Amino acid sequence: MTIRFDGRVAIVTGAGSGLGRSHALALAERGAKVVVNDLGGSLNGQGQSSSAADAVVAEIKAMGGEAAANYDSVADAAGAERMVATAVDTFGRLDILINNAGILRDKSLAKMDPADFEAVTKVHLYGSAYCTRAALPAMQKNNFGRIVLTTSNSGLFGNFGQANYGAAKAAMVGLMNVVRIEAAKYGIKINTIAPMAATRMTENVMPADMLPLFKPEYVSAAVAYLCSEACEDSGQIISASAGYVARVQVMSSAGVFLDTNKPINADTIAQNWASITDMSGCQGFESAGAEMEYIVQQTMARLKKSA
Numbered sequence: 001m002t003i004r005f006d007g008r009v010a011i012v013t014g015a016g017s018g019l020g021r022s023h024a025l026a027l028a029e030r031g032a033k034v035v036v037n038d039l040g041g042s043l044n045g046q047g048q049s050s051s052a053a054d055a056v057v058a059e060i061k062a063m064g065g066e067a068a069a070n071y072d073s074v075a076d077a078a079g080a081e082r083m084v085a086t087a088v089d090t091f092g093r094l095d096i097l098i099n100n101a102g103i104l105r106d107k108s109l110a111k112m113d114p115a116d117f118e119a120v121t122k123v124h125l126y127g128s129a130y131c132t133r134a135a136l137p138a139m140q141k142n143n144f145g146r147i148v149l150t151t152s153n154s155g156l157f158g159n160f161g162q163a164n165y166g167a168a169k170a171a172m173v174g175l176m177n178v179v180r181i182e183a184a185k186y187g188i189k190i191n192t193i194a195p196m197a198a199t200r201m202t203e204n205v206m207p208a209d210m211l212p213l214f215k216p217e218y219v220s221a222a223v224a225y226l227c228s229e230a231c232e233d234s235g236q237i238i239s240a241s242a243g244y245v246a247r248v249q250v251m252s253s254a255g256v257f258l259d260t261n262k263p264i265n266a267d268t269i270a271q272n273w274a275s276i277t278d279m280s281g282c283q284g285f286e287s288a289g290a291e292m293e294y295i296v297q298q299t300m301a302r303l304k305k306s307a
């Protein structure tokens with residue numbers, strides 16, 4: 001199978017450098033028309049310039065592709081609307097959205113300025129929500145869409161000094177889970193990538209000899225698949241880095257059903273804690289409703305047994 005994007009139109013946010021640039025080039029190389037969004041700011045979100053987006057547009061055009069630049073901030077709802085308008089007005093439609101834009105303002109939470117927490121959250125969480133919200137009507141019109149959100153192992157597993165970044169990145173999973181349900185009837189699939197790559201975000205934390213192993217292109221391969229018609233999954237978290245690709249899932253233990261005819265208090269929880277946290281029989285749920293259904297079914301079965 002050769003995955004192609006001929007006739008498809010994509011928006012990639014934060015595509016002026018790093019992973020975003022790599023994603024944009026990967027789609028363009030396979031025939032997509034790409035809106036290259038980049039505010040052109042620094043790693044911490046300061047400043048603005050059109051040069052980064054323009055350079056990637058020039059790269060795409062130089063290889064025979066079609067691209068247009070957009071310089072709006074994803075953290076601005078009106079800017080997200082203009083971004084989508086750029087795609088529709090220039091290329092006639094929108095099929096793919098890759099939410100990649102991000103900034104960093106690392107510091108331990110106790111020492112973090114609230115403004116730094118708000119700024120990072122606004123770009124990563126609000127920005128992804130604003131852009132996804134703006135893109136949905138255009139995708140619904142064509143009964144097709146592929147949306148990729150970007151999480152991080154900092155959010156999934158934790159990392160010192162990144163409470164703002166980790167919280168916003170963990171929120172991508174919640175955003176995905178809801179949009180997956182709301183957009184399913186329109187043929188729209190939404191998935192989340194958890195990348196590690198050698199970019200300006202990581203160049204100071206990765207050992208220099210490791211950087212060549214973490215090429216952005218390795219992540220973009222997985223992202224391109226998630227953007228394709230070949231991908232029929234929705235609601236997946238995919239970790240990708242250095243040639244490693246894996247599925248990550250939020251899991252629930254088998255759990256303990258406590259006897260509701262007896263007192264349930266902190267002491268009861270303490271007595272059952274080992275069984276409650278035993279993940280040997282873990283499972284995932286497709287939705288909040290699926291977990292509720294499991295609990296109700298198990299509860300009803302227990303009541304029948306005791307009757």
